[in-house]
Amino acid sequence: xxxxxxxxxxxxxxxxxxxxxxxxxxxxxxxxxxxxxxxxxxxxxxxxxxxxxxxxxxxxxxxxxxxxxxxxxxxxxxxxxxxxxxxxxxxxxxxxxxxxxxxxxxxxxxxxxxxxxxxxxxxxxxxxxxxxxxxxxxxxxxxxxxxxxxxxxxxxxxxxxxxxxxxxxxxxxxxxxxxxxxxxxxxxxxxxxxxxxxxxxxxxxxxxxxxxxxxxxxxxxxxxxxxxx
Amino acid sequence: xxxxxxxxxxxxxxxxxxxxxxxxxxxxxxxxxxxxxxxxxxxxxxxxxxxxxxxxxxxxxxxxxxxxxxxxxxxxxxxxxxxxxxxxxxxxxxxxxxxxxxxxxxxxxxxxxxxxxxxxxxxxxxxxxxxxxxxxxxxxxxxxxxxxxxxxxxxxxxxxxxxxxxxxxxxxxxxxxxxxxxxxxxxxxxxxxxxxxxxxxxxxxxxxxxxxxxxxxxxx
Numbered sequence: 001x002x003x004x005x006x007x008x009x010x011x012x013x014x015x016x017x018x019x020x021x022x023x024x025x026x027x028x029x030x031x032x033x034x035x036x037x038x039x040x041x042x043x044x045x046x047x048x049x050x051x052x053x054x055x056x057x058x059x060x061x062x063x064x065x066x067x068x069x070x071x072x073x074x075x076x077x078x079x080x081x082x083x084x085x086x087x088x089x090x091x092x093x094x095x096x097x098x099x100x101x102x103x104x105x106x107x108x109x110x111x112x113x114x115x116x117x118x119x120x121x122x123x124x125x126x127x128x129x130x131x132x133x134x135x136x137x138x139x140x141x142x143x144x145x146x147x148x149x150x151x152x153x154x155x156x157x158x159x160x161x162x163x164x165x166x167x168x169x170x171x172x173x174x175x176x177x178x179x180x181x182x183x184x185x186x187x188x189x190x191x192x193x194x195x196x197x198x199x200x201x202x203x204x205x206x207x208x209x210x211x212x213x214x215x216x217x218x219x220x221x222x223x224x225x226x227x228x229x
Numbered sequence: 230x231x232x233x234x235x236x237x238x239x240x241x242x243x244x245x246x247x248x249x250x251x252x253x254x255x256x257x258x259x260x261x262x263x264x265x266x267x268x269x270x271x272x273x274x275x276x277x278x279x280x281x282x283x284x285x286x287x288x289x290x291x292x293x294x295x296x297x298x299x300x301x302x303x304x305x306x307x308x309x310x311x312x313x314x315x316x317x318x319x320x321x322x323x324x325x326x327x328x329x330x331x332x333x334x335x336x337x338x339x340x341x342x343x344x345x346x347x348x349x350x351x352x353x354x355x356x357x358x359x360x361x362x363x364x365x366x367x368x369x370x371x372x373x374x375x376x377x378x379x380x381x382x383x384x385x386x387x388x389x390x391x392x393x394x395x396x397x398x399x400x401x402x403x404x405x406x407x408x409x410x411x412x413x414x415x416x417x418x419x420x421x422x423x424x425x426x427x428x429x430x431x432x433x434x435x436x437x438x439x440x441x442x443x444x445x446x447x448x449x
Contacts, residue, residue: 078359102356105320105359128365175297
């Protein structure tokens with residue numbers, strides 16, 4: 001089975017309007033910029049984007065591309081806006097054109113982990129007593145209050161890894177790992193953008209973070225210069 | 230008018246709270262600056278939500294690895310003994326009680342130790358990030374911020390008017406003017422910025438401050 005696609009365009013040609021799409025990355029790190037660009041050109045609309053941030057740090061290459069292109073109807077995120085600047089997402093959100101579900105970051109990733117492991121819901125202490133858990137089911141365990149949170153799944157996950165072998169085993173680099181390996185488990189189709197593609201056997205099995213079972217398609221990414229301002 | 234400690238000096242004072250072996254998470258903004266004031270040879274371990282454990286100070290230009298960043302996406306150095314995991318594991322550590330100290334920025338802190346730090350007053354949306362997880366899982370929460378808003382109103386208040394990040398979760402407040410401990414019976418002023426008096430701090434603090442028996446100037 002060949003998982004390697006010759007272009008990002010061909011790897012995400014079947015992302016349909018209305019799809020739920022997870023996108024990895026923490027700030028500017030571990031973001032699948034090549035896949036994001038291709039999805040903005042592909043043009044699928046009414047997308048629900050599950051990403052820690054809907055873009056704004058590198059607006060010419062990050063998820064801002066999809067927001068500006070009016071491809072997104074809803075964002076599920078823990079870090080939707082930045083201090084000191086108004087992003088394309090915030091503008092559209094304030095205009096009422098995009099829906100936002102704000103989720104504490106630990107709950108965000110645990111909901112995705114649960115989605116990948118077929119755990120439909122779980123109790124967590126995070127956010128109890130705040131407006132973000134208002135109206136949600138609470139339960140007391142050992143004298144402490146917890147809130148019921150539900151799993152997140154997606155039709156597609158767009159992730160970024162450092163190296164893939166041709167089977168689809170992935171290793172990451174440093175903090176670029178972040179949400180990527182968990183998202184890989186929770187989507188019907190996982191598409192990995194990588195810096196290098198190597199032969200099976202070249203990655204030490206002890207170091208593989210995402211086993212190939214979770215990866216459907218592999219694309220070699222373009223090089224992006226990350227600016228820190 | 231006197232302004233108290235600079236942001237770097239506030240960060241330096243926060244770093245003095247850490248002890249060898251502490252596992253510390255630094256939030257976005259003023260807190261991440263603290264990493265540059267931890268002695269290179271100290272055993273304090275810095276943890277980040279992105280899965281990084283054991284990072285060092287802010288990186289100089291020639292040291293930058295764009296994928297080695299702190300909570301604020303600033304490039305940092307790596308210390309011997311560092312490790313990587315992902316976000317799921319990083320938050321299991323946070324909620325699971327494995328972090329000794331979380332340092333967070335704030336818009337407001339109440340006299341009971343309630344924290345409001347994710348929705349700026351007058352803005353329709355904010356970013357919660359990992360702060361709600363950090364306040365419910367960390368053994369100690371240190372808040373660091375300017376003592377007042379830009380127009381001089383207290384940020385330390387009787388009751389937070391901004392939406393809460395957590396209730397009764399703050400242990401220590403370090404500002405440009407003071408170090409204040411949250412005690413069961415109220416806020417205790419422990420240290421004042423050099424040149425400031427108790428009265429000058431009280432006047433820009435809404436709740437009544439208890440005075441520590443050994444109240445003294447902040448030492449760096």
